[in-house]
Amino acid sequence: xxxxxxxxxxxxxxxxxxxxxxxxxxxxxxxxxxxxxxxxxxxxxxxxxxxxxxxxxxxxxxxxxxxxxxxxxxxxxxxxxxxxxxxxxxxxxxxxxxxxxxxxxxxxxxxxxxxxxxxxxxxxxxxxxxxxxxxxxxxxxxxxxxxxxxxxxxxxxxxxxxxxxxxxxxxxxxxxxxxxxxxxxxxxxxxxxxxxxxxxxxxxxxxxxxxxxxxxxxxxxxxx
Numbered sequence: 001x002x003x004x005x006x007x008x009x010x011x012x013x014x015x016x017x018x019x020x021x022x023x024x025x026x027x028x029x030x031x032x033x034x035x036x037x038x039x040x041x042x043x044x045x046x047x048x049x050x051x052x053x054x055x056x057x058x059x060x061x062x063x064x065x066x067x068x069x070x071x072x073x074x075x076x077x078x079x080x081x082x083x084x085x086x087x088x089x090x091x092x093x094x095x096x097x098x099x100x101x102x103x104x105x106x107x108x109x110x111x112x113x114x115x116x117x118x119x120x121x122x123x124x125x126x127x128x129x130x131x132x133x134x135x136x137x138x139x140x141x142x143x144x145x146x147x148x149x150x151x152x153x154x155x156x157x158x159x160x161x162x163x164x165x166x167x168x169x170x171x172x173x174x175x176x177x178x179x180x181x182x183x184x185x186x187x188x189x190x191x192x193x194x195x196x197x198x199x200x201x202x203x204x205x206x207x208x209x210x211x212x213x214x215x216x217x218x219x220x221x222x223x224x
Contacts, residue, residue, distance in 0.1 A: 002044050005033070014046065028053055035082050040074045048074045062087045063116060101135035104128065107217040110170050110208055113139060117174045119212045125152055125173040129166040130205070138164050152189050154196035161202045168203040172210060180209040180216035187223055194224065 010016050014030040023031065032049035039045040052072060056064065061083075069080035104110050110128055113136060117124040122144055129138040140160050143151040161169050171193060173186075182190075190207045197204040207218040218224045 002039070002042065002047070005039075005044050005046065028058060035086055036079055037082075043074060062090075101131075101137060104130055104134050104136055104170065107206060107208060107215065107220065110172065110206065111210055111215045114172055114174075114208070114210050117172075118210050120174055121176050123173050123176065125171070127157055127160070128170040128172065129161050129164055130168045130170070131165075132167040134168075137166060152193075154193055157193055158196060158200055158202055162200065166202055168205045169197065170206045170208065171204065172208040174210050176211075178211045178213065180211050180214055182207075182209055182216065182218055182221070182223055186218075190218055190224055 005013055011020070014026060014033045017030065018026055018034065026034075029046055029049040032053065033039075033045035036045045036048060039048045043051060051074065052061070055072070066080050066084060069075050069083060070077060075083075102109070102113065104113075113128060114126060117126055123146055124141055125143045126139060126141050128136055129140070131137050138160055142156050145151055157169070157171065160166075171190070186207070186209065190204075193207075194204045204224070205219070207224060209216045209218070
């Protein structure tokens with residue numbers, strides 16, 4: 001039978017410990033347990049947090065997507081959403097105050113920001129939003145699935161850019177096949193987004209197609 005959090009001595013309960021001593025006094029497992037709120041039938045929230053952190057170190061955990069999180073034993077949809085929302089808030093807060101934002105001066109610089117999609121088995125369409133100094137201020141996954149006009153609408157691509165006052169964007173997607181050659185839909189969507197960007201005053205700098213081993217810049221290929 002598991003020991004429930006409420007049955008632990010008060011000084012060992014994560015919430016009470018935070019209130020009494022501050023959040024800096026808590027271990028990573030205790031902080032994660034507060035986000036979880038509840039455990040499972042086999043583990044309390046602290047034990048569940050310890051199990052997950054043993055399997056996924058913190059730096060790895062914050063990069064997991066929803067589909068991967070819900071595959072972890074003990075993580076349901078609610079816990080996955082809580083984690084993703086918490087991680088995203090922290091990323092945005094750090095981004096706002098970071099005076100050393102990544103500089104994007106070449107296609108390779110942009111590709112370096114896309115490592116998480118290069119080996120995906122589905123197509124991920126990701127947009128990079130840059131300020132007037134070509135610094136990366138935001139990255140957003142626009143769609144998941146075979147690239148077509150119904151999945152990638154200019155409104156969805158440019159709305160974050162308008163909201164964050166971006167000067168330009170770089171769009172990208174992966175080809176699970178390993179062949180970075182642009183398809184006809186890739187070229188059509190690129191043209192459509194370039195025209196939309198011109199209307200909105202947000203320049204489309206490039207469309208990158210990445211694979212696990214290589215990449216292609218549609219600008220360098222003369223397709224933009």
